[in-house]
Amino acid sequence: MTDRDPLLDRVIAELKQPVAVDPAARRRLLDAALAGSRRRPAAALLRRLAPVAVAAAAGIALVVLAGPGAERERGERWTMPVRFALAAPAARGVALVGDFNDWDPDATPLEPVGAGDEWAVTVRLRPGRHAYAFVVDGTQWVPDPTAPLAPDDGFGVPSSVIFIPERM
Amino acid sequence: MRWTAVALCALLLAAAPLHGQDRRLDGRLDAETRRAVLALVDSARAAGLPTEPLIQKALEGESKGADGARIIAAVRALLDRLHAARAALGRTAGDAELVAGAAALYVGVTADRLERLRNTNSGAPLTLALVALADLVQRGVPPDTAATAIEALARARSGEAEYRMLRALVDQDIRSGAAPAAAALERARRITGSRSPVIPPDEPSGAESSASGGVR
Numbered sequence: 001m002t003d004r005d006p007l008l009d010r011v012i013a014e015l016k017q018p019v020a021v022d023p024a025a026r027r028r029l030l031d032a033a034l035a036g037s038r039r040r041p042a043a044a045l046l047r048r049l050a051p052v053a054v055a056a057a058a059g060i061a062l063v064v065l066a067g068p069g070a071e072r073e074r075g076e077r078w079t080m081p082v083r084f085a086l087a088a089p090a091a092r093g094v095a096l097v098g099d100f101n102d103w104d105p106d107a108t109p110l111e112p113v114g115a116g117d118e119w120a121v122t123v124r125l126r127p128g129r130h131a132y133a134f135v136v137d138g139t140q141w142v143p144d145p146t147a148p149l150a151p152d153d154g155f156g157v158p159s160s161v162i163f164i165p166e167r168m
Numbered sequence: 169m170r171w172t173a174v175a176l177c178a179l180l181l182a183a184a185p186l187h188g189q190d191r192r193l194d195g196r197l198d199a200e201t202r203r204a205v206l207a208l209v210d211s212a213r214a215a216g217l218p219t220e221p222l223i224q225k226a227l228e229g230e231s232k233g234a235d236g237a238r239i240i241a242a243v244r245a246l247l248d249r250l251h252a253a254r255a256a257l258g259r260t261a262g263d264a265e266l267v268a269g270a271a272a273l274y275v276g277v278t279a280d281r282l283e284r285l286r287n288t289n290s291g292a293p294l295t296l297a298l299v300a301l302a303d304l305v306q307r308g309v310p311p312d313t314a315a316t317a318i319e320a321l322a323r324a325r326s327g328e329a330e331y332r333m334l335r336a337l338v339d340q341d342i343r344s345g346a347a348p349a350a351a352a353l354e355r356a357r358r359i360t361g362s363r364s365p366v367i368p369p370d371e372p373s374g375a376e377s378s379a380s381g382g383v384r
Contacts, residue, residue, distance in 0.1 A: 099224035102192055103231035128264040129295050131228070141232065148303035148335060151274045153225065153242045155232040161271075161299050163264070165328070 079124035080164050084132070084144070086110065086119050091136045094119040098132025098159075105135045127166045133159040190223055197226060201236035208243050217250045218263040221270075249273045256282035257294070268298035275305040281315040291325040300331040307339055308348035317356035324360035334359055 084096050094110040100123065101107040110119035119134075131150045134142045143149060147160035190209070193202045205226045209219045225246050229239035253269030254261060256279040261269070269282050285297060297318050304314035321330055334355055341351035 097231060099221070099228070103224070103227045105231065129268050129299060131224075148299050149306040151271045151302060151306065153246065153274065154238060155229050155234045155242065157232045159228070161303070163268075163293070163295050163299050163328075165293050165296070 077126055077166075079126050081122050082125050082162065082164070083120060083122045084110070084134075085113070086134045086136075086142065086144070087117060088119055088134075088136055088142075089117040091119065093137055095135045095138075096121055096123065096132060097135055098130055100125055100130055100132070105138065110134070125162070125164050127164045130162050130164070131159045132162065133157070192223060193226060196230045197239065198236055201226075201239055204236075204240045205243050208240075208247050212247055212250065215251065217247070217254065218266060221250070221263070221267045222246060245274075246270060252279055253282065255279065257286050261286075262295075264295045265293075265298065268295045268302070271302045272298050272305075275302050276311040277301060277305065277315055278311070281312065285315060285319055285322060288319045288322045292322070292327050292331075296328055296331055297322050300335055303335055304338060304348075304352055307335075307342055309338065309352040310349055313349040313352055317352040320356040320360050326360065330359050 086094055088094055095105045096108040096110060097103045097105050108121055108123060110121040112118070113120045132144070134144065136142055141157040141159075143158040144160035144162075147162055150159040150161045152158050190206065193205065197205065205222065209222050212219045212222055222243050225243050226239050229242055234242070249270035250266050252273055253266045256273075257265055257269050272282060273279065282298075285301070286294060300321075301314055301318045304317065305311050309317070317334070321334060324330075334352075337355045337359075338348070338351045341355065342348050
């Protein structure tokens with residue numbers, strides 16, 4: 001036997017005593033435990049309904065992916081700001097049209113820059129090949145003189161191409 | 169299981185009609201044109217081809233004032249070229265590559281040259297090369313010569329800057345009076361740092377003199 005400090009012996013003895021629990025706290029613990037067991041039927045019901053829920057989720061996903069604009073939804077990736085500019089000193093208005101705004105002349109107007117010789121707008125584009133053009137004064141279609149040409153597919157009006165790589 | 173099957177069937181039936189729709193075409197195309205375009209879109213979807221370029225082609229035509237017959241013809245032609253582009257570029261080609269390949273086919277590049285370019289390309293995105301290729305042809309460079317110039321850049325693992333430089337310099341040379349073919353080959357040679365001229369494999373070596381002398 002080793003000689004131990006009597007104080008240390010008293011501390012050990014105290015720690016060995018069972019912890020006194022407040023009766024109210026004990027009741028709350030018991031209630032909580034019982035409530036957990038009472039929830040089991042609900043959990044079982046959920047398990048039975050799970051296939052239906054999964055089927056519903058699959059159906060919703062199907063509608064989202066197969067419906068209109070599905071490619072657009074799947075293609076949601078990072079976008080890159082691109083500044084489009086055109087020198088058109090005599091123009092009253094310039095719009096940007098392309099496959100990123102459904103070729104809508106009202107969607108993306110350019111703003112005059114400085115003295116108004118140049119018109120510009122910045123749009124965010126997803127990676128990929130984009131065809132576009134400028135529409136001056138609502139009637140005159142102008143390809144971007146600084147960009148590669150897009151083939152004219154028989155519409156008689158030229159367009160330009162910009163390519164946004166996946167990583168820049 | 170029975171409930172699962174019923175739920176799936178109901179949802180599939182509900183989803184099916186959406187295939188033949190795209191609200192973006194409503195109000196932009198007349199009913200007959202819209203029907204024809206959507207049939208082509210469905211055909212593309214069934215073939216596993218991208219459908220968005222077809223929708224955009226139709227919207228582009230409408231925006232440019234084309235009539236319904238022209239729009240349908242353009243969309244149908246694009247679908248045919250997407251098929252051909254995939255045959256040339258392979259089933260792993262991405263949407264942008266297929267559209268760029270279709271554009272190159274439209275301007276007269278052969279499927280064989282597309283396939284060669286795909287096999288040559290190593291490094292930069294193939295779309296970049298295809299866009300540059302179609303651009304050169306539209307500036308007057310013969311398709312085979314343009315393909316040779318672009319293949320040279322692709323072999324040299326060129327990036328966006330090199331392709332942009334090629335386009336700008338060839339355009340400048342043409343405006344200055346150079347022959348488009350000569351300008352393309354000589355500029356490709358200079359950009360890639362090649363000591364020997366870039367010569368189309370099926371052309372006689374005598375073509376090199378005109379290639380090197382055409383650029384100012």
